[in-house]
Amino acid sequence: MTDATTMRADDLAALREETAAQLAAAADLRAWDAVRVGVLGRGGRLTALLKALGALPPEARRERGAALNRLKAELEAAIEARRAELEAAALEARLAAERLDVTLPPRPHPPLGAEAGAIHPISRTMEELVAIFGAMGFRVAEGPDIESDWHNFGALNIPEHHPARQDHDTFYLPPGPDGRRPVLRTHTSPVQIRTMLTQPPPIRVIVPGRTWRADHDATHSPMFHQVEGLVIDRAITLGHLKGCLIDFLRAFFGIADLPVRFRASYFPFTEPSMEVDIGWNRRTGELGKGGDWLEILGSGMVHPRVLANCGLDPREWQGFAFGMGVERITMLKHGMADLRPFYESDVRWLRHYGADPLSPPSLAEGV
Ligand code: DAH
Numbered sequence: 001m002t003d004a005t006t007m008r009a010d011d012l013a014a015l016r017e018e019t020a021a022q023l024a025a026a027a028d029l030r031a032w033d034a035v036r037v038g039v040l041g042r043g044g045r046l047t048a049l050l051k052a053l054g055a056l057p058p059e060a061r062r063e064r065g066a067a068l069n070r071l072k073a074e075l076e077a078a079i080e081a082r083r084a085e086l087e088a089a090a091l092e093a094r095l096a097a098e099r100l101d102v103t104l105p106p107r108p109h110p111p112l113g114a115e116a117g118a119i120h121p122i123s124r125t126m127e128e129l130v131a132i133f134g135a136m137g138f139r140v141a142e143g144p145d146i147e148s149d150w151h152n153f154g155a156l157n158i159p160e161h162h163p164a165r166q167d168h169d170t171f172y173l174p175p176g177p178d179g180r181r182p183v184l185r186t187h188t189s190p191v192q193i194r195t196m197l198t199q200p201p202p203i204r205v206i207v208p209g210r211t212w213r214a215d216h217d218a219t220h221s222p223m224f225h226q227v228e229g230l231v232i233d234r235a236i237t238l239g240h241l242k243g244c245l246i247d248f249l250r251a252f253f254g255i256a257d258l259p260v261r262f263r264a265s266y267f268p269f270t271e272p273s274m275e276v277d278i279g280w281n282r283r284t285g286e287l288g289k290g291g292d293w294l295e296i297l298g299s300g301m302v303h304p305r306v307l308a309n310c311g312l313d314p315r316e317w318q319g320f321a322f323g324m325g326v327e328r329i330t331m332l333k334h335g336m337a338d339l340r341p342f343y344e345s346d347v348r349w350l351r352h353y354g355a356d357p358l359s360p361p362s363l364a365e366g367v
Contacts, residue, residue, distance in 0.1 A: 011049070012049075012067060012068070012071050015039075015045055015046065015049075015071065015075075016071060016074065016075070019035065019039050019075055019078065019079075020078060022035045022038070023035055023078060023079065023082040024082075026082065026086070028086060028090070029083070029086050029087065029090065032079075032082055032083055032086055035079070035082075036079050036083075039075055039079070040072075040075070040076065040079070046068070046071065046072055046075060049068055050068055050072075053065055053068065117354075117357055118350060118351060118354025118355060118356065118357065119354055119355040119356070119357050120342075120350065120354060121330050121334065121342070121353045121354065121355070122225055122326055122327065122330060122342060124330075124354075124355040124361070125326050125329060125330040125333070126208040126225070126227070126326060127360060127361050128252060128361045128367045129206060129208055129227050129252070129326075130206070130208070131360075131361045131362060131363055131367060132248055132251045132252060132363065132367060133206045133229065133248065135363050136204075136244065136247070136248075137204050138204045138205055138206045138229070139204065139205050139206075140205065140206060140207070140208065141191055141194070141195045141205040141206070141207050141230075142191065142207065142209060143185070143188070143190055143191035143194045143207065143209070144185075145184055145185055145209075145210055145212070146173065146182050146183070146184060146185075147182065147183050147184070147185040147190050148180065148182060148183075149180050149181065149182070149183060150180075151185075151190035151193050151194065152170075152183050152185050152186060152187075152189075152190045153165060153183075154309075155190075155193040155306065155309045155310070156189055156190070156192070156193065156268060156269040156306060157268040157269050157303050157305045157306055157309070158268045158269070162268065168186040168187070168213060169186075169213040169214040169215050170183050170184070170186050170213070170214070171183060171184040171212050171213070171214055171222075184212035185211055185212060186211060186212060186213055187211055187226055187228070187323060188207045188208075188209050188211060188226040188227065188228035188323060189228055189269060189321070189323060191205075191207040191209070191228055191230075192207075192228060192230045192269075192302075192306070192321055193306075193309070193310055195207075195230060196230075196232065196307070196310035196311075196312060197310050197311070201232040201233055201234075201312065201317050201319075202231075202232060202233040202234075203230055203231065203232040203233070203319070204230075204231050204233075205229070205230050206227055206228065206229045206230075207226075207227060207228035207229075207230075208225065208226075208227045208326065209225065209226065209227075209228075210223060210224075210225055211223075211224055211225065211226045212224075218337075218338050218339060218340065219328075219338075219339050220339070221327070221339055221340070221342070221343060223343070224325060224326070224327050224339075225325070225326035225327060226323055226324065226325055226326060227323070227324055227326055228321070228322070228323045229244075229320075229321060229322045229323070230302070230319065230320075230321050231244070231319045231320050231321075232302065232307075232312070232317055232318070232319035233317070233318075233319060234316065234317065234318075235318070236301075236318045236319045236320060237318075238272075238301060238320070240320065241274075241299060241300075241301070241320035241322070242262060244320075245260070245276055245297070245299060245322060246260045249276070249278055249296065251363070251367060252329065252333070252367065253278070253287055253288070253332075253333060254366060254367065255287060255288040257288070258278055258279065258287065258288050259278065259279030259288070260276060260277070260278055260279075261276070261277040261278075261279075261293055262274045262275075262276055262299075263275045263276070263277060263295075265298065265300075267298055267300055268303070269300075269302070269303050269306050269321070270298075270299070270300020270301055270302060270303055270320075270321060271300065271301060271303045271304070272300055272301060273298070273299070273300035274298075274299050274300055275295050275297070275298055275299075276295070276296055276297045276298070276299055276322075277293040277294055277295050277296060278293070278294055278296050279291070279292070279293060279294075280292055280293070280294045282294075285335060287332065294332070296324060296328070296329065296332075297322055297323065297324035298322065298323050298324070299320065299321065299322035299323075300320065300321065300322075301318060301319070301320050302318065302319045302320060302321050307319075327339050327342060330342075334353060336353070
């Protein structure tokens with residue numbers, strides 16, 4: 001090896017090392033491109049060495065040419081590898097910058113204060129009823145507040161001079177063209193009739209809604225709320241009624257072993273009829289224990305005449321119905337003594353008894 005050859009070899013070694021150092025120092029793709037052009041570009045250092053080959057004698061040119069080509073391949077590979085590295089780093093940085101944290105917790109909301117809203121306890125109870133019966137396959141049905149005499153009474157097997165009419169303290173409106181006086185519905189039971197008239201069985205509905213009676217004291221209001229239930233199918237029995245209502249009462253009051261009693265009673269639209277009582281302590285008001293009974297709702301097997309009034313053949317279809325006061329079960333659940341605050345819009349009372357709008361009732365959380 002001549003001196004000249006050695007020097008040239010050092011040349012190439014220096015170019016390799018310097019290029020490697022520059023590539024390592026290149027922090028982004030722009031810096032990387034400057035290194036690439038400085039080596040492989042038209043005026044690049046390697047390009048210049050290749051150009052200089054022509055001036056060498058053939059023997060030296062062959063040897064030098066082979067060495068330069070090896071170096072070129074090596075540098076190209078190093079440059080390409082660095083590009084891939086920088087591109088991967090750039091992608092990482094972008095992904096990190098654009099990441100969405102889906103685990104972000106809900107924003108803390110202030111305790112019910114001046115500016116915060118709350119769900120009225122009547123609405124909350126209705127939401128709970130819908131959640132519980134919804135889980136049992138019931139849908140919600142609705143009807144008008146202003147009813148015909150026939151829907152509110154006649155079709156429910158409550159004839160003209162039946163004493164049950166007097167019990168209801170009905171609000172009557174001026175007579176319509178047919179001479180009959182519409183009423184403010186005295187119960188949600190007329191929606192049983194409307195449902196059976198408009199949809200074929202099987203039927204499974206609950207009817208939360210407003211009801212009206214001319215009555216006013218600590219436990220009665222002229223406007224109040226009921227929820228009705230109706231199930232119509234083939235081969236429905238008293239056993240279904242009992243199972244359904246026991247499950248409902250235990251879920252609603254949150255007492256797994258709440259005592260429930262079915263007591264024979266009378267309603268014109270059911271046969272047999274039953275009043276349903278729950279166990280409680282009359283002295284302390286505590287539900288679930290104490291040996292006393294508290295009447296909570298009315299129920300029964302839908303009267304064959306009511307089915308027939310709605311065009312259903314009682315030999316083919318049967319079912320059960322029930323009805324209860326929403327204020328009453330709400331007062332019992334929350335230990336409220338007086339019904340009047342429900343309608344007084346006293347903000348202090350509403351804040352105390354109102355429910356958090358961000359926590360709707362769910363069976364998973366136990367209503
Ligand atoms: N409608 C009755 C009332 O207002 C309550 C009721 C009792 C509804 C028995 C029913 C039922 O569906 O089967 O007092």
